[in-house]
Structures are given as structure tokens and as C-alpha cells.
Amino acid sequence: MSEDKAPITRVLIIGAGIAGIQAALDIANSGYEVVLVEREPSIGGRMLQLSETFPTLDCAQCILTPRTVEAGHHERIRLMTFSEVTGITGDIGHFTATVQRKPASVNWDVCTGCGLCQEKCPTKVTSPFDRGMGKRKAIYTLSPQAVPNKPVIDREACTWFTRGKCRLCEKVCPVHAIDYEQQASTTQVEVGAVIIATGYTLYGLENLGEYGYGQVPDVVDGLAFERLLSASGPTAGKVRRPSDGKEPKQVVFIQCAGSRAPETAMPYCSKICCMYTAKHAMLYKHRVHDGTAYIFYIDVRAAGKRYEEFYHRATEEDRVLYVRGKVARVFREGDQVVVWGSDTLSGASVEIAADMVVLAPAMIPHPETLRLAEMFGIPANEYGFLLPAEDNILPVETVRPGVFVAGAVTSPKDIPETVAQASAAAAKVLALFAQWSGVPEAMGISVGADAS
């Protein structure tokens, strides 16, 4: 890298969840170019899967879509979805990143997003976006509001790829955008700084055999329950249990499923579960007025603005029953799910014959994160969370100059904290770019004579 070449005032942001989007908008709205890379076909991340958000119960889509739309249309944001960063060379001011795009099997330059292919596709598969609660087609977008609103073909599901039959989408596409031959493509992007915001995924609950996840159909995880509660979810916001589609009258929520368990799963607290579980129970009661909601917890962690009040609202207004103790066993009996727990306050063991059980799994870093950590030379802790340069006063900086982190990639975080971190990372990038381009001086700003 030649020393005299001017540093590049363009940023690469890896991950287009709310953290990546927020950082991208802050930087793009300050006049700099952004390359926003996302492994899924469209942007929005986890937040797009959520129903309503605590503590205001704002609908997640309602507050997020303006941002995904803005990012999608921004003249200074280049979206690279269905893509992953596979290589990085260079240093601060002069990084070259290799971005590999998976084959979408659809020519997005031509596709209008009309949706006809999805309508006609005969193959239905379980939707990972809906956490298994619903189906999608083999050619799909994550949601009807996807940005960009262009479909991809799931080659593992599409019968043309698996059995050499069908090609129906090709026939119905009015603009001939279907391209079964499309190959993975690689692009090099030159940037001066990088923000890693790859977020989180959820702990594999199959490892916790005592909770019956994967064995008992009516044991689901919190994100699946979000999809059930979501107006745009598979049940259009109606709470229906997976086994028989009935409305569950007794729902047990189990917190710390894999968190705070150094011996059996993850030792750390996943931070957001207490609040979203309170929200789940509350929304469940809003939809099933004669239902009963139980929450098993160890400590109620409602630390945040209006969080404690939200928890009290769940108990007082929505009559949610909190039970202090961990659940030891969940098993199926007839068409019910039996929960064995304890109430450490009364000193009693507790048994509930429920209709449905919702687990709050531990948050873990996205598996991709470790690969990125190695690639960028950024240390990660033993669970794969990236480590910032310093815990207290450098929360978005890393040991690698010009590389920043934001959101759940460093540890579990809720949305406001993630958004603040994203903007913070943006500030660091903006300060660098300003230094490299000498912006204020160029604009004729003087420090001015301060009164004293």
C-alpha cells in the first residue's frame, strides 16, 4: 500500500441488521459512500422478524421499514446482499475487501419484484425466517417488504435443481429474469474503514434435552413466538400452537434457556430475554384474553429506561404470573406439554400442564463472526463475541485501526443500545474521513473567537 495515496473515504459495513443500517445511514447522510454487505437476500436482520418492541410496543416493521427503504434507495449506499466478505487486505485508509455473492438464480438487474414467480412456484418449504412456524416457496424473498424486493431460488428446495423438473418460474416471469445458470460472483471493494455488525443468532436448544425442543412440537423458541405474534407472520398475528393449530390457553415461558449456565451451556446473561419475554407474555394476553401466562425466571432483569415499569405492567395489567425458578423438565403428555419447575420463593416445586412452551434461548454470535475475527485479526472471546479495544471507554473500537464493531457482535444487546453503538461506530468513521478529507477547513469553518 503506497503511503502517498490518499486514504479512501468509503466504508465497508458487514451485516445489514439494524446496527449496520443505522451506521450506514449515519455515514451516508454525512456525505460518504457506504458498501453494505449482507449474507441474506435482503436487509433488516433480526429486527425484521420481531412483532412489537418493548417497552412501547411499537410495531417493529413500522419503525424499521422506513430505514430499510431509505438504505435501499440511498444514493451513497451500495447494497450487496446475498453476499459475504471472504477476504480483506490492506490497512486503515486502504482496505481491499473481497465480497462473494451467492448465486440468486435470478437476474436482479432485470427483475421488477412483481412476485409472480413466488405466487406460481409449486414447491413449499419450511421458512427459516418464520422460524419454522410457516412455509415459503422455493423462490422467495424474506418478506413482502424485502429491501431489495428481489427473489432468490433456494437451490436445495427447487425441484429444477433437485430433480431437474419444473422451470415454472422461468415461464411466468414477464421480464425473463430467471437465470438457473447464475454463478457465484466475486467483487473487490476498496474502502478506508470497516464496521463489523454481524449480530447474533440463537443457541441450539436441541442441546438442552430436558426442554424437549425439537422433540415436542409445541415447544418453540422466542423468535418463533415473535413470528406468531407478528401481523405479517405466518398466522397473521394469531397465536396458534404448531402441533394442531389450536389457540393455546396456558403458555409457559422459560427464561435463561442456555444462558447463565456455565456447566451446561453459556455462562453469560443474554440481556434481552427478560424484557422480550415480558413482552411476549403481555402480547399473548392481549391476543388470548382468557389465556394464562407463566414466566419462569431466575432474576428479572429490567434495567433500562421504562423497563422496570414495563415488567410491572406485565404483572399488574396483564396478570402474568412470574415464577422464580428454573425449569428442570418439559415433556409431552397427551396433547399437553408438562413443565416441571420450582418456585424458590415459596419453596415449592411446581408442575404445569401447559398447551405451549416458549423458550428464551441464549444469544450467541453469528458463526460467521469467528471467521471474520480471524480474517481481520481481531480477538474474540471463547464464545465467539468480538472484543473491543477496551471494555469501558473504547466500546466500538478494535485493536485493528480503522476497524470498528457495533451491536450484538461484541455481546448481547437490545435495540437502543445497538443503535447507539452503530451511531458511535459511525462517529469514529466520520472523524477519520473528516481528517482524511479535511472537510471543515474546506468548507471555510473557523474555530472562531470564543467569548471568555
Add this chain to the structure above:
Amino acid sequence: MKRIGVFICHCGINIAGTVDVKRVAEAIRDYPGVVLATDYMYMCSDPGQSLIRQSIKDEHLEGVVVAACSPAMHETTFRKASAQAGLNPYQTEIANIREQVSWVHQQDKEAATQKAIEHIKTIVEKVRYNESLIPLALSLVKKTLVIGGGIAGLQAAIDIASAGYPVVLVERSNRLGGHVAQLSGVYVNFDAARDLLQSKLRAVQENPRIKVFLQTEVEELGGYVGNFTARLKHTADGQITYSEQAFGAVVVATGHSLRPLAMFGEYGGGRYPDIIDALTFERMLAPDGPTGGQIRRPSDGQVPRQVVFVQCAGSRDPEHHMPYCSKICCMYTAKQAALYRQRVPDGQAYVFYIDIRSQGRDYEEFVQSAMTQHDVLYIRGKVARLYEEDGKVIAWGADTLTGKPIEVEADLVVLATAIMPAEGAVELAQRLRIATDEHGFFSEAHPKLRPVESLTAGIYLAGTAQAPKDIPETVAQASAAAAKVLSLFSQRQLVAEPTIAYVDEELCSGCGLCIPACPYQAREMHPWKHKAVVHEALCQGCGACVVACPNKACKLRNLTPGHVLAMMDAYLAEV
């Protein structure tokens, strides 16, 4: 006739669950001037916006009504979409059929559907009379006022100045560093708070673009985003002087205070020397503190052999104190108990808690290590009473897990008192014209997605002034506030809404009644014309002058008496 398109949003089931959107579309389709009425699942989504853009082009629309949520939520979104299709954005209006219809009439779907139809008709009338407007261009002073010299204010100042913009940092006290300067080691690594702070202080001192004023407060803030004028009150050297400066942005980082011991009658109300608050204990732990880091109880200077830590002193208590959780106490209490055990190896520490809230990287592990490695005894139950007897502080607690009352004879008791807004926060908020919550914490624009913006453009929030939070979160928030400032400053000039008041000179008699009626000081008399004039940058379009004017000379753009009468006619007309 103006060609108007109506777009009805389902908002998932938020609207469509109550309002029959198909019927609404049908009913509106026949309304005079409406050339298109259609519905969609999420109008704010990409395909929804595309639908609007495409329709504007295909149908040659001259006006658009989006029947959806509150304009506060999406007016900008849809006006922007219209503009992209070449329609003047002020020809697009929102008919709020969510907050004002579907959410409030969930029990009566028929009535809600009727109301939605009537509602949309009135907005169609408004659009029919709307003029095409051009946003106002305002100048922008690229200098920032940061209020508060704690870790939040320092970080915000550093980030803004690092990008090349000048910052004035004012601090009420006579030193920088705020509460962090008072701390011993920080959780979870026990790093010395002073060292962490030192790096920030150095960065501030070394940056020529940051000008620090100690013993200075903001007396008054006038103007608006990009063009604030601050009157600063300097009280250095016992003299009070004032200065005025122009700023484009303000970062409010005034921090917090602690609920005074006098408020806790059941804990002695401040009468007992050996019952102290946690910040006092921090000073005792700090190497630069009054005891040089030695743990000595205040009454007699003895090393306390038994220390009781009482959490939630004034937090989570809507009956007597603050209803909220103070967020940081669980962690610093674990830290203090661990530090106590390190320094007094034969001492016993007890922590009374309700819920342990250790949410952060390595936080849970940290608390667990306080229990296991440092032998701190955690007892789940709130302390009801503290009193002194025989030179001991007796704590009455209960262990809600065994169901047993607990009594501890302590040598020292440390209260984790509730975090409160800084003294004078509410008054400052009034001077800055920003909102606070019922406790005096500054209100953010949106709790999820706009955590560092106030509802007033150009004024940003950082740190505990907004709500209790710990150091890493405060630092991130401060940098985030800086990002907002940098974004603002990246523009050459500012644009403002043109939907403001104007004076019809033909009708104005120069009576001057509108001048005191204006809450934004946006109205004055013309120097010689004897007519009222509008200061366009200050006017917020509230309409107070319209009401005050006896001659109907004051009007709001796109909300003239003509608009309002047409809307009323539509609403009252027999359908």
C-alpha cells in the same frame, strides 16, 4: 380538476384488522377528483412506496393521500416517495386511519370503516387546495455546545472535534471528569477509573478545537437547529460574567445525581455515620480518596469486619422513591464487595438484593466470581431497617429463598442509592426547550431507534442525563450523539419545512396582537411598513397567530381558512 390518488395501508392487521380497507377503497374511488384508490399490506415498504411512485407517473397524479399511520411516523417517508416520482412533496398528505381510527375503534368495525372513509375525504379536500411549496434554506453554524464535562460530554467533544469542528464544552463545577473521576476501579476489570479518564482528558486538552469553560452554565438558549444562540453564565473567581455564542448543535450530557440519604428514614435518614452511600464508598476505595484507598468506617476509623451492601435503595419503589431500576448498582455493588474482600481478607460482605441484574459481557461471570472467589454472601430480600446499637449498624433483612428473617450486625452499611437526574435538569430542559420524563431525565426522540436525539432538532443527548446507564453505554451514546452532529454538519445548509405562517399584507392592520401570541418569538413588526412579518426560521407553524389575528391576515401555508372550510364541508356532508 386536480387528479388525486388515494393509497390505503393495511399496516399488517393494525388497520386492516378493524377497518375494511377494500370497502374504503371502493367508497373513495367515486369521490370527486379521486382517479385512483388502492390498498396495500405495508405502504411504507419498498413495494408500497414503488406503488405510489409508479401510480404518480402512470396516472399523472397531482395530489396524493396516504391513509395510514400518524404523520409523525411516515409523513416524511411518503413525501419523499412522491418527490422521487416528480410530485411536489407538499401535494402529499396522510390521513391517519390507524391512531385516530383503527386503534381507537377496535370494538366497532363498521363505524371504524365509515370513519376512515370520512377521514380520507377530508384529507382529499385538503390536498385539492394544497399549493406546491419549496422547503426553506437556512444557514448552519458548524460549532457545537456540549453541556456537561463528565465522561459523556468529554467523549462527545472529542469525537466532534476529531472531525475538525469546533466545540465549546461547558461544565458547571470547577473540574472535568464528573462522577467517573470519583470512582475507584471499574467493573469488570478493576481498571483504575482515573487512568481511563485521563486518556479522555488528555485528548480534550490536546485538541485545539475544544474550548473548555469551567464553572459555566447555560443561562439561555435561543434560535433553532443550525443557528442556536447560547447565553453562558460564567461564575469563575467569584465573579459572574456572561457571554453569548452561536452554535449549530447542542449535546446535553449533564449526568446524574444520587437520591440523598435523608430520604431514607428506615435506613437512618443520614443520621448514622456508618451508613454511607455507594459513591462515598467509592471514594474510600479510590487511591486518591480521603483514606488513600484504606477501608475505614467513618465513625471511628476502624476497619469494618462486616459490611452490608443494600441494593435498590430508592429504586424500583414507586410508592416512596423512584419506580425505575438504576441499572448500574448490581454491578458496582458486586465490584465494591469484591474490592472490600480483597482489602479486608478476613472481612465478611453481605449483599441484599431483589434481582441481580448483570447484563453485559462478562457481567454475569463477574457477579458469580464475587460470590465464589470473593465469598460475598448474597441474600435475596430487601432490607427493611437499619439502626445503630452498641457501635454496630444492625440490618434487618429477610432471605426470601429460605423464608427466614435475617439480622446482621454490621460495622458499615453501603446503600446503592437511586440514580436521579442532575440537579437543575428540569430547569435546563425548559431553557433548552427539550422534553423530560416525569422524573427529569431528558426524553429521547424514540426509545428504540433514536436514542440520542431529543425531539428538538439539533439538540442531542448523551449519558445518564437520558436514563441511568454504565460507562461503556454512556461512551457509546456520547459518540452516537457526535455522529448526529457530524451528519448535521456535513450539509452545506439546512432545509426547513415551508408549512409555516405568512401574513397577508393586504389584510394586516398592524395591530401587533400576533407578536405576543407567538410562542417562538417568530413574529415582529416591520421597521416601517406597520405590518407584521414572520421570522421564517423560527416559525413552527403552530397557528397561534392565526387565532390571534382579528383580520384573518395570518394564515398557515396549506392550512388556510379555505382548506379548513373545505375539510369541514366534506366531513359534515351527508354521505
Add this chain to the structure above:
Amino acid sequence: MRIRLSAAKVHNDFIRKVEEMSGQDLLKCYQCGECSAGCPAAFAMDLLPNQVIRLLQLGEYDTVLQSKTIWLCAACQQCYTRCPKGVDLSRIMEVLRDLLMLEQGDKIVIEKLPAETLAEFPQQAFISGFRKYTA
């Protein structure tokens, strides 16, 4: 002790009656335990005050009605005075006593008290004692 929780148990009529007659919302309590910490009779109780509420929250009223605790509450209001959620536990205790005595009869029988006691106790003790220990 094993409690089988169910909607019917948690929402049972007895609990509802206790809430109604005492004017207290049981779910307001978040089990901080301050009532138990300050109760001057706690040392003699088999269930702590917070556990009384807890068991009622779980619909487990039999255990509460069998406990000594409800008879040891002197209605001194210390718990109510300090409760962060303003739950007046003494009202709950009183209602529990009343409901139990309506079913099972008086807790103390004046004729059975020792003559010595009868002679010594101030009037006030009898009157309040009968108010609390008889239906």
C-alpha cells in the same frame, strides 16, 4: 411440597375474594421481601409475610390458611408503610382470618381463656382480640 399450577388454580374464586375484600392486587407484589425483613413477628412465623403473598399468587391458599402466620400479624402496618408497591398486607391477613373463621368458627373462645388473663387484660386487648380472632 409440589404445586400443580393451572389457570383454574391461579384464578380461583377464593383468591379473587381475598383481593376484592382486601382491596389489594396480589400481583402488584414483586417479592422483594421487605415486608418480611421488617415484620416484628416474623421470628415466630412459619411462613414469612412475603411467602403468604407468594402462595396466594400461586393459588395455594390452603397452605396459607393452615399457617400460624395469619394469626401472628398484629396489623402494625410496618410492612405496608415500607412496601415499594404499596401492598397493604395487613388487610390481606385480616381477610384471610375472616374467611377462615367464617368457615371454621372463632379462633379464641372467651370462656376458655384463663381467668387470670381475663382479670388482667385491659379492655382494649379483649376488644381488639375478639375483633381479630372471632368472626
Add this chain to the structure above:
Amino acid sequence: MRIPYYPGCTLNTKAKGFDRAARQSFAALGIELAELASWNCCGATFPLSRDNLLDLAGPVRNLVSAAAEGDKLAVACSTCFNVLKRSNLVMRNEEDKREKINFFIEADYAGQVEVVHLLEVLRDEVGWDTLAKAVKKDLSALAVAPYYGCMFLRPPREMGFDNHENPQILENFIRALGAQVADYPHRAECCGNYIAAFDLDTTQEMSYLILASARKASADLIVTSCPLCQFNLDRWQQDLAMKHGGFRPIPVLYDSQLLAIALGLDVTPFDLDRHYVDPRPVLAEKGLI
């Protein structure tokens, strides 16, 4: 000055000394405590169950009588004070209950009377300074432990005339009389109240906490204004001395008895000899009787 006065049952029977000392002391201070022409038992406990309106009828009848005689009602016993004051607030603030009770007792009362404790009369009508000047005996060698109990202060939102966690009215009273205040932590803990009728052991232990703590603070005696507190604290001290080795019994006086002593009145009518722990030796030792 004449103030309508409610003595209550116990002051008419077991605690006549309390009553006489109050009347004579106040008379000496120029205040006539004018016993209500018609009164009945206050009920001794404030009913805590919502449905229990019947138990409010008794106290309200007293308030109705008081309303006919003046705008204030002075009460000596802190339990009566608690019941009457809280019942009065119900009549003042809860329209629904007011109507039912008025209907039941055939009255038309709306809580207009102000219920005051005799200590409040001393504080607000006489004044501590004036009281101090009226003191005839030198109490400076006497250390007195104030005992509030529960009824005097709680619930604070209703009783609310003093800081419930750190009350001062008894302390100021003791100081005005020229005695020393023995500061001890348990002055507002419950003595056991009516539990005595159900579980004597528990009551004794509850009282012991208070007594031992006052002793430890070098108090010569305890003052209270509740006959049940006085009884609970006074009665079981012999038993407690046996149970808890080293405990020395401590006399428990009514506040009015101490007032009468300080004012130099002849103590014969005040039944000092009827206390279980005889207060006369310590009073004699300090030269007060």
C-alpha cells in the same frame, strides 16, 4: 380553653390513672378536657376488610357526638386515636362508605371534626416552651425512653403528623419536661398488640426487643400513650427476666403520668402503685415523688 375529649374504654377502667393524670395536668395548663356527653367504644382496631362497614359505625358515632360539641376531638390513647382518625378520614374522603354509614347510624356526618392526640394539643395549643415553663420538678436526672408503638404513626399517609421512621413528638415532650431522652432503636416497633390473646410467647418476645433495647440505652423508664402497649410492655417483665438472664425490669409510664409528675401534681390518684414494674423507686431515687 375547652376541648372535647374522648377517654375510651380502657381509660375508664384499667387505666384510670392515665385518664386522671391527663385531665388534671391539662387543667393545670389551663385546658379543660371535656368528656363527650355520649361516647362508646372505638372498636380498638380499625377494620381492614373492605366489607366491614359495621365496625366503622362505632367510631363514627363518637365523631358525630364530637361534632355537636366542637370542631376538635382530643384523644389520649393512641389506639383510639388511630381508629378515630382513620374512621374520620373514611367519612371525609370516601363518599360511598360515608353514605352507607350515615344511613346506618342515622346521622349526617362528613368528617369535619379534627381528631387530635393529646400530645398534639401540647405541641400545637400549649407549645413546648410554655410547657417547659410550667414544669415544677427537676427531671434532668431522669432518662426517658419514648415508645410510639404502631398506632400512633402508621399508616403514615393517614396518621401523618410526624416522620414515621424518625418521629420526634415524644422526644420533644420529654425534653420540654426537662428529662433526658434515651435514644434507642425500637421505639416504633410493635409490642405484640392483641396477639397477647392468642400467643403469649410471641408477644413477650416482641415486647422484650423493645424493653431490652431501652434498657441498653440506659433508660430509667419508658413512656407510652397506649394502654395495650403499656400492659404488654409492663406485664411480662418478670417472665422475661427469667427467660433472658440479666434483664432488669424497667417501669412503663403513660405520658400523662410523667406530665403530671413534672407539673408537680399530687400523684396519688394516678395509680402508680398499680403498675407491674413499680415506677416509684426510680422516681423517688430521682427525687420526683
